[in-house]
Amino acid sequence: xxxxxxxxxxxxxxxxxxxxxxxxxxxxxxxxxxxxxxxxxxxxxxxxxxxxxxxxxxxxxxxxxxxxxxxxxxxxxxxxxxxxxxxxxxxxxxxxxxxxxxxxxxxxxxxxxxxxxxxxxxxxxxxxxxxxxxxxxxxxxxxxxxxxxxxxxxxxxxxxxxxxxxxxxxxxxxxxxxxxxxxxxxxxxxxxxxxxxxxxxxx
Numbered sequence: 001x002x003x004x005x006x007x008x009x010x011x012x013x014x015x016x017x018x019x020x021x022x023x024x025x026x027x028x029x030x031x032x033x034x035x036x037x038x039x040x041x042x043x044x045x046x047x048x049x050x051x052x053x054x055x056x057x058x059x060x061x062x063x064x065x066x067x068x069x070x071x072x073x074x075x076x077x078x079x080x081x082x083x084x085x086x087x088x089x090x091x092x093x094x095x096x097x098x099x100x101x102x103x104x105x106x107x108x109x110x111x112x113x114x115x116x117x118x119x120x121x122x123x124x125x126x127x128x129x130x131x132x133x134x135x136x137x138x139x140x141x142x143x144x145x146x147x148x149x150x151x152x153x154x155x156x157x158x159x160x161x162x163x164x165x166x167x168x169x170x171x172x173x174x175x176x177x178x179x180x181x182x183x184x185x186x187x188x189x190x191x192x193x194x195x196x197x198x199x200x201x202x203x
Contacts, residue, residue: 002044003163006192011036011196013042015129016165016180019122024063026117027171031093036170037118037178043164047154047183053164054150057082062149064142065115069123072132073188077123078153079115081178085145086111092171112139122180123145130195159183 002119004012013074019039025072045053059082066078087103090110098106116139127134154162163182168175184192 002046002189007200008196009042010162011200013039013125016042016122018129019125020167021120022027023118023121023123024095026121027114030113030117031171032036032095033094033172034170036168038168038170039142039165041166045162045163045164046156047160048182049163050154050164051150053162054080054181056166056177057146057179059083059146061081063111064149064153065111065117065139066142066153067115067125067135067139068137070132070136071127071134073191074185075123076153076183077119077157077179078181079118080109080149080181081176085176086143087179087191089114089169089171089176092174101119107143108141115139115141118180130199131162132195133152153181154183158185159188160186161193 016039020039024035024037043053057080061083062080063083063086064080065076066076069075069077087107090103090107093110093114094106119139120136123134123136140150161184163184165180167178167180169178170176
């Protein structure tokens with residue numbers, strides 16, 4: 001297990017909370033109803049232990065929105081939901097204009113939009129608070145058997161460090177559990193923590 005000090009963990013949690021707040025506000029405008037995003041806890045682990053850290057997402061199939069961020073440090077970021085929950089979110093985002101049978105047709109576009117909003121809001125909050133610049137790739141949506149999705153996300157041997165955040169997304173009173181997963185190289189992990197320490201030294 002990768003250990004951080006309590007101060008470092010609290011600082012990162014605050015940054016992600018700010019990002020979640022911005023994401024929820026953007027999603028509320030799209031959905032036309034209140035959207036709430038909570039981030040209860042942060043955990044760092046080795047990429048080989050990712051599956052055990054996602055036990056709350058036990059399902060045969062997962063949907064994952066993935067984006068790569070680069071700048072002061074490099075991160076492969078993903079937003080994960082079980083496939084059935086992903087379809088529920090798509091239904092809430094699109095409203096009654098799309099029938100249940102047609103939902104899979106819109107799944108990729110809607111989930112990419114959702115992931116783009118949440119992942120970019122979180123990384124923008126981190127970038128702003130740490131005083132660093134980050135650029136991102138376009139989001140990609142992957143849906144497959146759980147083992148295949150996790151294997152795909154952790155395929156880069158150069159990114160052994162994983163930051164996992166469990167989130168609760170509430171749309172129109174319906175609560176859905178998901179996870180944010182950030183994979184970093186050892187060098188990027190140390191650069192991130194060094195930037196957090198510099199941020200803490202300024203406050």
